[in-house]
Amino acid sequence: MSGKAWIIPPQAGFLPTLSREILRRHREDLSRVTVIFPTRRAAHFFRYYLGRHLRGSFFLPRIYAFSDWVNELAVRLDPRPIIPPAERAWWLYRVVSGRPGFEQVTESFDRFLPWGLRFSEVLEEFEREAVPLKDLLEPPEDLPPHGQAFLSALSEIGRDFREILSGAGVTTPAARLRLLSERLPEVFSPEGPVYLCGFAALSRAERFLFRRLLELGAEVFLEMDPGCRAPDFLAEVLRDLKLSPEILSRPRSRRPRLRFFAAADVHQEVREAARLLPPDPETPDEVLILLPVAGHLLPLLYTLPEDLPVNITLGFPVKRSLPATFLLLLFELYEKRLSERYPVLTYLSLLKHPYARGVLGAWAAELHAFETRLRAHGSPYLSLSEIEDLAGGVDPLRRFHREFLEVFYGVKTPRDFARVLKEILHRVLEPHRERLREARENREILARHFLYAFETEILPVFESSSFSGEPMPLEGLFRMFRELLQTVSAPFEGDPLCGVQVMGLLETRLLSFRKVIVLDANEGALPSPEEINPLLPEGLRPALSLPRRSRQEALERYYFDRLIASAREVEIFYLSVTESSSRLPPRVRSRYVEALLWAEEKRKGELFTPGKGPVRHLSLSLTAPEPFPGIPRGEAERREVERLLSGEISATLLETYLDCPARFYFRYLLGLKPPERLTEYDATALGTLIHAVLEDYFRPYLGREYLPREHNDPSRLLTLFRERFERDGLSRQLGPERRFFVEKTAEFRLRRYLQSLEALPPFRILSLEEEKRREHPGLGLRFRGKLDRVDEFETGRVVLDYKTGAGVRSLSLRRLREILEEARDIPRVEPTLEGLRFLRDRLPDLQLLLYLFLRPEAGEAVYVQLASGKGREIFKPLFYRPPFSPRSGDFLREEEIEYLRERVFPALLERLIEHLLAAPYFFIPEKPPGCRWCDYLYACPGRKRA
Ligand code: SF4
Incomplete structure (x- = not known):
């Protein structure tokens, strides 16, 4: 061994101990000292601890995050600027275009981009690991x-890539490191001591660099628990750098006090976590909320007390921020258009976006009426001028079209695209400028972070990359934007240091807190899901001399264990969902939690059982819903x-009541019309x-015999x-694919219907679309119906009812016999x-039964x-009577049908009417049919049963 590595155990607090040690050694002349950390956050906290010990004015040491230190020195050797990943992909696109095997992805740059990002990441990894390309x-x-x-031409592609970057006067982060x-x-001859602090796993290029620094006299401080075996990656660093550990x-x-909480959902865990927070944390290392799932940041922020200072340090996906959703909606609208016509539904979603409302000004108040007009017009695609005509040519809408949609017409290159995006965001953010500046609410905070990421990471790719002037289709630019947006996180960089700290696991490196609250300690979140580059499957890495991925997981475990060991109190929450459903997949607690529990069990010498041990299952504060039979009725309703x-x-009226009395109430008593929906496909109109x-087709045979084999005329039909x-305008409402x-x-269905008639004997057509009425002898009420067709067969008269929708409910022959028995x-x-259920079970075919009641001389009724x-x-x-029944002989006798x-x-009909008159509620059935598609879903108190 050639030197020492100073070991600071996590329980001692790495940064506070280090700051005391540096002060002990150099209090007199800190300014000559250089301290290098793996992260900016650690450097930030280190300054804070130094400041706590020092009073008055003083010179700080030179404190660096490693990447900043590398950049500062490397530019002296090679001033070429670093290019972002998308630009690296562009140069790779130039390198591989035309090479055999790449034809599928090099058709255009936007198609190549996702692969280009992966290719360039592979080349970067080779560079970081200082491994020759093979x-x-x-x-x-x-x-x-x-x-x-x-992979089969790595060395040649890598060489060409380096050459092309060199020719373009640019470089990459890994090339700089190497x-x-x-x-x-x-470029580096230190005047004073150099300390390399808190590093864990090192790539080979980093190890070369550290070796050189050690030769220049640098010292190493590591964080490690001396009571435990060093993780492999740390042991490797010690071995490779010939360092002997010294505590x-x-x-x-x-040991920290550990408590575990099993929660049913995110809202329950964040609510409970908020209760455990001190009211006013005085120092930044007092309490940490570890948030492995960045997406849960917003539920957490909405739950924390409003006046609690919170400092967030994590990458948050910005694609759900308001500016991002506005742009994505614009792109979607543009992409879905057919020639110059835009899809009205997407158009309406865009108009209703809060940013669109902002730029529409006072006219936004008219939106509702305008939407009704658009829906009434019925066409799913409209041109901008048609939309403007419908709106009465108002200026705000015209301006909106000009400034947000027509601006894309002239876009030819990424640079044009960047200019248009900037203009759009400038206009759309203008009404919100003040609120964004203050950014008090979560959505404004998120919007600000999106804008920062947009300005620093997305816009430069389009605006000032090597390909910014290349012609590209607009749809390709949209795709590129989405691809980049996927990779961008809002860099919440908590500053200044105060209040409750909220961080992801990687951001906690080297930090220690008195109280740590861990949320979402579930598999899939802790450790984080593996991001595997499909180009480098695990089995391939050793063959290419690259480290295994498992090192990444070991690193995460190390970060987690040290964080827990450095705390006094640890509260761990995990989601415990055992029932699986499509919405809520089962959740398993993290292997890290299992390890901590197992350690506790060993320490206490007992196995924890449910209800015994440190795990508390948070009780669901569910209040049982009041029994709610339905909508009560009073005298007026009666x-x-x-x-x-x-x-x-x-x-229809009776069937509606049988299906769902609540729906009957909305439709017939309140007279609520179903909302007008703008859909491409109107099933009722088609029916x-x-x-x-069919009426037109059969009309020439009215009163005559129809011989299917002879008279069937599919081409006339x-x-x-x-x-x-064409005439009814239905075809015009549909897009070309849907129309086809x-x-x-x-x-196909009409032709098939004619074919099916050929299996029937000849029949005489007695009536078409016949209106019938009849008074019920017992009830004294009048019933009516419109019979699609009545035919006369040798076996008797048959009422036919065409059905164009989904299947019909009906009684089987066995069930008919049972009803006959009990009746x-x-x-x-x-x-x-x-009582309602009793009636529904016996009257699924109410419509056909009513038609037979209206046409008493008919012996059978049939759904077509x-x-x-x-x-x-x-x-x-x-009744399964011939000629429609496939059965032979097994059908109801004449007298049974007569009796039914x-x-x-008629008796069942009487009971139904009595029920309708006497029921105290418009009941909501236990399983109401089709709530999800019900027109009254949002008005109905029973919708939760859906
Ligand atoms: S939402 Fe469900 S319960 Fe309510 S009226 Fe419609 S079908 Fe009936």
Whole structure:
């Protein structure tokens, strides 16, 4: 061994101990001392600790974060600027374009970018590890062709890449590091002591550099628990640098107090964590909230007390910030347009964005009315001038189109794109400037961080890269923007040091806190999910002389263990979700938690069981919902129901009540119209059209016999369909792909229906779209219905009802027989939910039954299911009578049908009407059908059961 590595145990607090040691050694002349840390945050806290010990004015040592120190010296050797990853990808694009194997990805730069970023990361890693590039003779076969081509020509591509960068006068961070490691003495001859503090795993280039520094007299301080075996990466550093560990300060033998909390969800854990915070932390090392899932920052901030000072240091994904969502919506609108016409739904989403409202000024108050007009117009695609006409040509909207949409028309290059983005953001942020400056609310804080990332990381890529002047399609520029946005995090850099610290694990390196609160200590978060470059699978790394990925996980464990060991109190929260569902996958507590619990069990000599031990399951403060049977009805509702029943009663009204009385209430009593929706596909309109087409088709045979094999005329049927499809305007509402799909599907179904008729004997068409009314003898009420068609077969008359939507509910033959059995004595039905269920079970075919009641001379009623998946199920007869039933002989006898029609059904109808009149509530069924698609979902108190 050639030197010492001073070991500071985490329990002693690395930075406070180091600051005392540096002061002990150099209090008289700190200014000649150089201290280098792996992170800026550690350097920041070190200054804070020095300041705590020193009074009055003094010269600080030179304190560096390692990357800043490397940059400062390396530019003296090579002043070429560093280029960002996207620009590195551009130069690689130039290198590999035209090479065999890269054809799939070099069609355009925007397509190449995601791969280019990975390729350049691989080359950087080789540089950091100071490993010569070598070609892989047999790259893994599961890699895409360009991945294989890259690995099999690594040395040539790497050489060309270096040359092209050199020619362009630029360099990369790893190249700088390597250069400095090779030529340090040329630019660094320290006047005073140099301390390398708190480093853990080192790449090979870093180790070369450290060796040179040790030769110049530098000393090393490491953080390590002397009571534990050194992690492999630290042992490797000690061995490689020929350092023997020497303990600087013996730790006090104290263990942190550990508590564990199992929470049901994020909101519960952040609420409980907030309760554990001291009201006014005085020093920055008093309390830390470790946040492994950056996405949970906002729930946390919304839960913390408003007046609590909070200092955030972590990378937060900015794509959900308001400026980012505005830009992404703009891009989406632009990308989805068909020629000059824009999709109205996306357009409306953009107009409703808070930033769009801001620039629309006072006219934003008209948005609601304008939206109604757009929806009423019905077309899913409109040109900007059509939209402006609909809005009455108002100026704010015209200006909006000009300044936010038409500005893209002239964009040809990334530089144009950058200019337009800057203009857009400038305009859109103008009304919010004051709020953004103060940035008191979380969304403004996030917006500010997006803008910082935009200015420093995204904009320069488009504005001043080597490819900024290259022509590129707009859609490609949108793709590039999204790709870059994925990689950008808001660099929350907590400053000044005060209040509660919120950090990610990597940011806590070398720091120690009295109290540590760990959130989301679950697998998948702690350790962080592996980011594997698909080009370098784990098995390949040793073959290329690169370190294994497992080092990364060992590093994270080291950071976690040292953080816990350095604290006095540790509160660990994890989410405990055992039930799996598509929304909430099961969560397993982190292996780090398991290790801590196991250590506690060993220490106490007992196994913890549920309810015993340091884990507390946070109780859900759920209040059982009050039983809520439905919407109560009073005298007014009762009178309104009576008024409804005094008119003509339709099958739809009764079916609505049977399905969901609450829906009946909204629709028939309150008369709420379903909201107008702007969709590309209006199933009701298409259903009405098909009914009309079939009526037109069969009309020449009204009163005549129809011989399917002889009279079927598919081409006439399809002509009738196409004419109506064009005439009714339905086709104009659909985009070209959807129009094609709808048209072909409808044609296929109509043609298939005619074919299915060929299996039937000839029939006479008695009526088409016939309105029928009949009074119920017992109830004295009038019922009505519109019968799509009535045919006469040799076996009797049949009522047909066309169905163009999803399948129908009906009774099986067995169930019909059971109802017949029990119906000898139909019981009284209580006006309860149970009573409603009884009726629903017996009346799924209410519409056909009512039609038979309206047409008593008909012996059968049939649904014609045009959309049925199976051709043989097009006909769904009520009583399974020939000629529609595939069964032979197994159908109801005439007298049974007669009994069902004349006794059972009228009696059930009576019970239903009694229920409707007497029920104290408009009940909400236990399992209401189709709440998710219900028109009254947002008005209905029963929606939570959906
Ligand atoms: S939301 Fe559900 S419960 Fe409410 S009316 Fe609609 S279907 Fe019925």
